[in-house]
Amino acid sequence: MxxxxxxxxxxxxxxxxxxxxxxxxxxxxxxxxxxxxxxxxxxxxxxxxxxxxxxxxxxxxxxxxxxxxxxxxxxAGLVAGLDFGHSHLEVAVGDLAGRALVGTRRPLDNDHSHTEGLALAEALLDDLLEELGESREAVHAAGLGLPAPITRDGRITAGSILPGWVGVAAADVASKALGMPTLVDNDANLGALAEHRDHPDVTTLAYLKVSSGIGCGLVLDGHLYRGGLGTAGELGHVTLDETGPLCRCGSRGCLEAYAGGSGLVEQLRGRMPDLAVHDLVDIAVSGDAGARRLLEDAGRALGQGSAILANLLSPEAIVVGGDLACDIVVDGIRDGLRRHAVDGLGGEIEVRLSTLGDQASVVGALVTALDAVALPG
Structure with missing residues (x-):
């Protein structure tokens, strides 16, 4: 420099x-x-x-x-975005403004190895480039999202969602596999980045990714906030009740134990053995009383956690995305803010569904890839 x-x-x-x-x-x-x-x-x-x-x-x-x-x-060229979820891989190709041109989504077992995941990502990326009539040489850089805390040196230390990535220097192995510079971040961080890009007038926001687990990305004063150790935003592991149910992280009573999709689905497994997390909202909206009650309870728990965010950070907006994002959950968050945030604060914070839906993380991956694109001059 x-x-x-x-x-x-x-x-x-x-x-x-x-x-x-x-x-x-x-x-x-x-x-x-x-x-x-x-x-x-x-x-x-x-x-x-x-x-x-x-x-x-x-x-x-x-x-x-x-x-x-x-x-x-x-x-001028292209960038790629990859979003590894609990049970899916989404790949998109965008222009150098970070706007998606084509994309695809495939199921993926959560116990896959990182080499298997990256091999599938390569294949899907090449299919998309063929659709555009381009080769991989046209892609300047890639962004990659993972549903786990990522340390400053780019490693995953908690493997309860994607055990095949634990201890892996994700940016290094992805860059080598894809043959291009690859920036790696937590998927909720990427969702926050994408939402802020679409709403730049909101300078401070929290993006809640409510899916198999609970993720939180933070934009503070217009900038993505990762914290000094790189793992800021682990709202899902805030303790609501230290005598509560065991969480996948090993603690008891975490927010995720009450509102994470994996736990909610297990409660319906007896009468719906094939139920997946992404099916839960449709079932609740269609009139299943048990599914609706679970989402209502999850929304109230998320509201209690969101009140902690509100009191500490005073965000202008809380944006809800992920497989369980729906009006039922948003209503619960609003009620929790009203009950638990300091007087007057809850009503000032906009709580809304993501405008990008399940595309938020992959769009954020495209945007973050731009940071690895060298500017001329």
């Missing part, structure tokens, strides 16, 4: 600001770029001209330079 304060450092910073605006919008005028970045129109014009010469962006229309419409060029 150039020395801080040097002309080259300033040019790099200005370039990143312009590219950041271009990645947040399908297309935008040079005048709007200048407004959003607080850069002089002449500076923006010079940067856009530089980016056009490298093939990263293209322009069209407008009267004069300030009126040109600018967008990331489709021919």
């Amino acid at each position: 150039p020395p801080t304060g040097s002309p080259s450092a300033l040019r790099s910073a200005n370039l990143e600001r312009v590219v950041g605006v271009l990645r947040s919008a399908a297309e935008v005028s040079q005048a709007e770029i200048a407004r959003r970045t607080d850069l002089a129109p002449a500076t923006v014009s010079n940067i856009v001209r530089q980016l056009v010469s490298t093939g990263l962006v293209e322009t069209s229309g407008g009267g004069g330079r300030r009126g040109l419409t600018v967008r990331i060029a489709r021919g």
Whole structure:
């Protein structure tokens, strides 16, 4: 990196600001770029001209330079996103604005080895690239999400969801398998990143991924927050009752023991032996009283946990995604905030379903892949 304060450092910073605006919008005028970045129109014009010469962006229309419409060029290349869930793998290919172009989802046993998972990811990625008429050489970088806490050195230390990845330096093995730089993060963090990208006006939010387990991604003051040790957001293992049911982590009474999909499904296994976590919401909505009651109880437990988040971090929004995201759960969270957050705070926090649905983590993986793409100049 150039020395801080040097002309080259300033040019790099200005370039990143312009590219950041271009990645947040399908297309935008040079005048709007200048407004959003607080850069002089002449500076923006010079940067856009530089980016056009490298093939990263293209322009069209407008009267004069300030009126040109600018967008990331489709021919500038691609990024890949991979989301490993408890029982699925989702792969997407996007452009250099992080927008998904094609994607696919396949079931995957949770006890798979990391080599098996990455081999399937390679095959699915190549199928998607063939669909686009592209080769893997067109892909600059990949982002990969895993449903587990990931340490600062990129390793998984808790293997109750994906035991085949425990102790693996995930970024290293994925980069080698895919043949490209690969950035790895917790899947809930990626969901938070994707939601913030779609709602940049919300600077502080919590993304709750309510699926087989409970994950939480945090955006604080506009930036993804991982904490000093890299594993911030493990809300699912906050203790609600130390004499409560045993959690998969080994503790008792964790939020996940009350609201995690794996535990909820087990309670219905006697009369629904083939029930999967992703089926639970449909069954509840269709009128099954037992399934609905389980989701109502889960929502209240999540509301109690969310009140802890509210009191500590005061987020503007709590966004709910994952297999169990539904109005029943959201209503429970709102009620929990009303009951357990400090006076007046619960009603100020927006609680809503993810606008990205089950695509949030893979979209976040595409967005995080952009961090590994070198900018020109």
